[in-house]
Amino acid sequence: MTKPNKPATIKEIARKLKISPSTVSRALNDHPSIGLVTTMRVKKMAVELNYEPNQTAIFFKQRKTFTIGVILPTLSEPFFSLAISAIETVAEEHKYTVLLGQSLDNEARELQIINSFKKHRVDGILMSMGKNTTDLSFIEMLRASDIPIVFFDCVPELDNVDKVYSDLSSGMEEAIEAFVSRGHRRIALINGPDTLLASGERTEAFKSALKKFDVVIDEKYIVHTDLTEKGNEDAMEQLCSLSERPSAVVSFNDFVTLDVMKYARHRGIVLSQDMHFISYANYPLWKYIENPPIGSIEQYPDKQGGKAAEILFDILTSKEELEPEDIVFPSKLVLK
Amino acid sequence: MTKPNKPATIKEIARKLKISPSTVSRALNDHPSIGLVTTMRVKKMAVELNYEPNQTAIFFKQRKTFTIGVILPTLSEPFFSLAISAIETVAEEHKYTVLLGQSLDNEARELQIINSFKKHRVDGILMSMGKNTTDLSFIEMLRASDIPIVFFDCVPELDNVDKVYSDLSSGMEEAIEAFVSRGHRRIALINGPDTLLASGERTEAFKSALKKFDVVIDEKYIVHTDLTEKGNEDAMEQLCSLSERPSAVVSFNDFVTLDVMKYARHRGIVLSQDMHFISYANYPLWKYIENPPIGSIEQYPDKQGGKAAEILFDILTSKEELEPEDIVFPSKLVLK
DNA sequence: TTGTAAGCGTTATCAT
DNA sequence: ATGATAACGCTTACAA
Numbered sequence: 001m002t003k004p005n006k007p008a009t010i011k012e013i014a015r016k017l018k019i020s021p022s023t024v025s026r027a028l029n030d031h032p033s034i035g036l037v038t039t040m041r042v043k044k045m046a047v048e049l050n051y052e053p054n055q056t057a058i059f060f061k062q063r064k065t066f067t068i069g070v071i072l073p074t075l076s077e078p079f080f081s082l083a084i085s086a087i088e089t090v091a092e093e094h095k096y097t098v099l100l101g102q103s104l105d106n107e108a109r110e111l112q113i114i115n116s117f118k119k120h121r122v123d124g125i126l127m128s129m130g131k132n133t134t135d136l137s138f139i140e141m142l143r144a145s146d147i148p149i150v151f152f153d154c155v156p157e158l159d160n161v162d163k164v165y166s167d168l169s170s171g172m173e174e175a176i177e178a179f180v181s182r183g184h185r186r187i188a189l190i191n192g193p194d195t196l197l198a199s200g201e202r203t204e205a206f207k208s209a210l211k212k213f214d215v216v217i218d219e220k221y222i223v224h225t226d227l228t229e230k231g232n233e234d235a236m237e238q239l240c241s242l243s244e245r246p247s248a249v250v251s252f253n254d255f256v257t258l259d260v261m262k263y264a265r266h267r268g269i270v271l272s273q274d275m276h277f278i279s280y281a282n283y284p285l286w287k288y289i290e291n292p293p294i295g296s297i298e299q300y301p302d303k304q305g306g307k308a309a310e311i312l313f314d315i316l317t318s319k320e321e322l323e324p325e326d327i328v329f330p331s332k333l334v335l336k
Numbered sequence: 337m338t339k340p341n342k343p344a345t346i347k348e349i350a351r352k353l354k355i356s357p358s359t360v361s362r363a364l365n366d367h368p369s370i371g372l373v374t375t376m377r378v379k380k381m382a383v384e385l386n387y388e389p390n391q392t393a394i395f396f397k398q399r400k401t402f403t404i405g406v407i408l409p410t411l412s413e414p415f416f417s418l419a420i421s422a423i424e425t426v427a428e429e430h431k432y433t434v435l436l437g438q439s440l441d442n443e444a445r446e447l448q449i450i451n452s453f454k455k456h457r458v459d460g461i462l463m464s465m466g467k468n469t470t471d472l473s474f475i476e477m478l479r480a481s482d483i484p485i486v487f488f489d490c491v492p493e494l495d496n497v498d499k500v501y502s503d504l505s506s507g508m509e510e511a512i513e514a515f516v517s518r519g520h521r522r523i524a525l526i527n528g529p530d531t532l533l534a535s536g537e538r539t540e541a542f543k544s545a546l547k548k549f550d551v552v553i554d555e556k557y558i559v560h561t562d563l564t565e566k567g568n569e570d571a572m573e574q575l576c577s578l579s580e581r582p583s584a585v586v587s588f589n590d591f592v593t594l595d596v597m598k599y600a601r602h603r604g605i606v607l608s609q610d611m612h613f614i615s616y617a618n619y620p621l622w623k624y625i626e627n628p629p630i631g632s633i634e635q636y637p638d639k640q641g642g643k644a645a646e647i648l649f650d651i652l653t654s655k656e657e658l659e660p661e662d663i664v665f666p667s668k669l670v671l672k
Numbered sequence: 673t674t675g676t677a678a679g680c681g682t683t684a685t686c687a688t
Numbered sequence: 689a690t691g692a693t694a695a696c697g698c699t700t701a702c703a704a
Contacts, residue, residue, distance in 0.1 A: 007481065009681055020691045025683060035689060052481070055455045056396040057681035061696055065392060067435075067456070075420060081411040088438055097452055099403075100436040102424055116433055119391050120403070145343070145388070258624045265626075288594045290601075290626045345697055356675045361699060371673060393697035397680055 008049035017045055028053070059121070068312060069099040069117035071110060071127040073154075078283055080128065083152065083305030087126060090309035094316075096123070105130035114138050118145055124312045126305070128153040131196055148315045150325075152308035153301070157197070162315070164308040164327040168198070168280070169205035171297035171331030172250065175278040176209035178295060178333060179248040184276065188221040188246035190235045190256055199224070199252070202280075206250065221246055225256060232259035240267055247275060254281035257293055282334050295335040303329055344385035353381055364389070395457070404648060405435040405453035407446060407463040409490075414619055416464065419488065419641030423462060426645035430652075432459070441466035450474050454481055460648045462641070464489040467532055484651045486661075488644035489637070493533070498651070500644040500663040504534070504616070505541035507633035507667030508586065511614040512545035514631060514669060515584040520612065524557040524582035526571045526592055535560070535588070538616075542586065557582055561592060568595035576603055583611060590617035593629055618670050631671040639665055 010028070014021040019038065027034045027042035045051075059065045070087055072080045084098070091098050099122060101113035110130055117125055125142065127149055136156050142149050148162070155163035179187050189206045192199040203222065210217050223238045225231040236259075239246055251257045257279040261271055269275050277293035286292045311325050346364070350357040355374065363370045363378035381387075395401045406423055408416045420434070427434050435458060437449035446466055453461055461478065463485055472492050478485050484498070491499035515523050525542045528535040539558065546553050559574045561567035572595075575582055587593045593615040597607055605611050613629035622628045647661050 010683095011681075021681090022683075022692080023690055025681095026690085029683090033689060038689080050480075052454070054396075054457070054681050056392065056399075056401060056457050057696095058683085060390075060392040060396040060680090060698095061682050061684095063392075063696080070436075075411050075417040076414060078412060081417055084411060084436070085438060088436065092448075097456055098436050100406075100420070100424065100434050102421060112428075118388070120433055121390070121392050144386075258621075262624055285594075285621055288598055288621075289624065346699095347697075357697090358676080358699075359674055361697095362674085365699090369673060374673085390697050393680090394699085396682095396696090397698055397700095399680080 007054070008046075008051040009054065010051075013042060013045050013049060013051060016049070017041060063121075064123055065121050066096050067099055067120065067122045068096055068309075069101060069113070069120070069122040069125045071101045071103055071113050071117075071125065073105045073128065073130055074102050079153070079281060079299070079301045083128070083301040086302040086304075086306035087309045090306050090313065094313050096313075103130045105132060107133045107135065111138060114142070118142070118147060122147065124316055125149040126308050126312060127151050129156065130154070131198075148312060150308045150312045150315070152304045153299075154198070159326065160324055162308075162311050162325045164304050164311065164325070164329070166299040166304060166331045167328045168201045168297075168299075168331055169208070171280065171299075171333050172202065172205035173209040173212065174333035175250050175295065175297060176206070176213055176215070178278065178335065179250075179276070180213045180215060182248075182276070182294075184248040185215055186218075186221065186244060186246040187215060187248045187250065188223065188239050190232070190239070190249060190251040190260060191222060191224050192252040192256075193224060193226050202250075202252065225252065227252065227256065229259050232256050233263045236260045236263045236267075240264070240269070245275070249275060249277050251277065251279040254279050254283045254286070254296055261289075261291075261293075278333065280331070286336055292336045295333050297331050298334050299331050300329050343390070344382075344387040345390070346387075349378060349381050349385060349387060352385070353377060399457075400459055401457050402432050403435055403456065403458045404432055404645075405437060405449070405456070405458040405461045407437045407439055407449050407453075407461065409441045409464065409466055410438050415489070415617060415635070415637045419464070419637040422638040422640075422642035423645045426642050426649065430649050432649075439466045441468060443469050443471065447474060450478070454478070454483060458483065460652055461485040462644050462648060463487050465492065466490070467534075484648060486644045486648045486651070488640045489635075490534070495662065496660055498644075498647050498660045498662075500640050500647065500661070500665070502635040502640060502667045503664045504537045504633075504635075504667055505544070507616065507635075507669050508538065508541035509545040509548065510669035511586050511631065511633060512542070512549055512551070514614065514671065515586075515612070516549045516551060518584075518612070518630075520584040521551055522554075522557065522580060522582040523551060523584045523586065524559065524575050526568070526575070526585060526587040526596060527558060527560050528588040528592075529560060529562050538586075538588065561588065563588065563592065565595050568592050569599045572596045572599045572603075576600070576605070581611070585611060585613050587613065587615040590615050590619045590622070590632060597625075597627075597629075614669065616667070622672055628672045631669050634668050634670050636665050636667075 010021050010024045014024045024042050027039040070084055075081050088098050103110040151163040153165055155165045191202050207217050223235045225235040257277050271291035278295050280297045282296040282298040307327055315322055346357045346360045350360045360378050363375040406420055411417045424434050439446040487499040489501055491501045527538050543553050559571045561571040593613050607627035614631050616633045618632040618634040643663055651658055
């Protein structure tokens with residue numbers, strides 16, 4: 001029964017109807033010049049034969065695949081699964097499908113994925129770069145192949161590329177304000193590794209926010225973690241061993257805060273009393289934590305992903321060369 | 337400068353070298369019959385002209401796209417993001433790329449995604465069905481189009497399809513054993529809606545495990561939630577209002593347990609003392625929770641996804657028709 | 673060892 | 689309003 005169903009083609013419809021393939025093609029595409037009757041006859045025969053256009057042929061002919069590739073570090077971070085959902089939604093509206101590639105923050109894998117996407121002739125690429133990606137030559141390569149790329153979240157420091165990202169400083173300012181207004185003066189920052197752009201931005205935002213609210217900047221309150229569990233604990237230990245412990249801590253992200261709070265608890269610190277927290281990410285799990293941070297800074301992965309996708313489709317549909325977009329979403333403290 | 341780079345084709349290489357396109361094609365593919373010298377000349381010219389095979393043409397000609405589609409409810413559940421990572425890994429080994437489609441447990445969207453995948457002529461599909469999917473006719477449709485599909489996790493109750501899933505009962509048995517050995521006798525089950533297969537399986541496993549450990553089955557200890565936050569709380573309230581409250585609760589999954597524990601706390605119940613929990617999923621966040629469940633039942637999303645992908649590639653590479661696979665991974669209690 | 677030619681399914685150009 | 693033909697880039701019998 002499972003006859004190797006070579007699906008019906010336009011030619012067969014033409015043959016059955018004793019008309020030419022071009023007429024069939026036009027009828028199927030509702031070309032105005034085709035008579036209503038033939039159009040109907042063709043369409044009827046099409047369903048009868050269970051005709052399905054062979055998209056691979058069409059892709060080939062049109063030099064378009066109606067496919068975009070999305071490269072991001074990992075879907076296990078809620079940030080990115082939210083982002084890709086938004087991307088998928090936008091893609092769907094444009095009748096595009098989404099190719100997925102997780103880089104796992106590995107630059108070599110990133111290259112591999114890009115090449116695979118290029119081979120598959122995706123019409124465009126959305127990318128959030130890995131934390132350690134330094135070689136940006138792939139951008140030129142894609143440009144040479146005429147494949148537009150729009151970055152989101154982790155974007156390159158170039159101004160001739162399209163990018164959507166979040167401004168960390170607005171959230172930081174709100175965080176410091178929240179701490180200060182609650183009477184805190186000894187405010188610490190547990191930052192990521194110095195090699196990360198995102199760390200530099202946080203440091204800068206931290207300092208300028210402290211300045212704004214007239215809190216003296218004390219370098220010993222700025223510590224670093226390599227973002228491993230051990231690194232997070234070490235960073236916390238540094239703060240705990242200070243003679244004047246901070247009473248408030250902004251940390252790199254919610255994951256760091258989770259580890260850090262756990263460690264603090266083991267160290268006998270009473271959460272939400274001896275020490276208060278704010279971090280970046282605003283993951284939903286906080287509502288289940290017994291002494292949650294006073295807030296978390298939202299970076300709007302969905303808006304970022306969605307906007308990046310929209311820009312990409314603008315590029316894809318516009319005929320002229322567009323000026324590169326540089327979109328910034330302010331981050332925002334969400335109090336718990 | 338951005339010349340509309342129509343990429344080099346085999347023909348141009350042929351022309352430059354004054355040989356025939358077929359020779360070029362063969363040389364590029366290391367066809368044995370081509371002389372070493374010509375092969376080298378061709379390859380050299382290929383890099384020189386920056387030649388890139390036009391995969392869309394190849395896809396078209398070979399009737400293969402080296403693309404598989406993955407349909408799953410949502411990536412925001414860690415279960416599925418883990419599964420898709422495993423799938424991606426296997427796909428990559430086979431030089432395949434992955435098209436993504438999130439159904440959001442919506443049957444109509446599922447159909448839409450399947451059709452989109454079919455249009456894109458994916459070579460095969462991996463699917464975890466939505467919780468409410470009842471119409472399985474898409475399976476026949478895909479069969480007619482000769483697109484193999486392998487199910488994982490949420491699989492149809494048919495025996496002529498390939499599927500990989502987890503046996504809920506082994507984990508349930510271990511859970512009950514863990515409770516019983518700790519002296520619990522009043523053991524409750526907070527199950528999902530009755531319409532779900534997964535709920536029926538849990539109920540059955542629950543009862544037979546209780547029987548196995550000589551605990552009397554008391555129907556009032558079996559309650560249901562629609563898996564919303566409100567539903568979870570209501571289910572817990574039912575248990576709390578019993579004159580003889582259960583001291584141990586197995587629940588549908590970790591998310592339910594989170595809500596339920598939170599509610600219990602508000603209700604004045606001392607977690608890990610008055611009441612103990614076990615649920616399905618084994619999400620990593622438990623290590624950050626102050627009074628975590630005594631354990632969680634692992635369902636191995638990565639193994640399921642990976643195995644499903646392997647089966648699909650077996651089908652894709654084998655010449656003969658293979659017997660449908662029916663793979664069951666026992667679930668397993670992981671103590672915290 | 674290499675070349676010739678047909679063909680994959682569709683659409684677009686040019687006729688009629 | 690419809691048909692014939694070429695073309696997209698590549699592979700593969702079949703010939704030479």
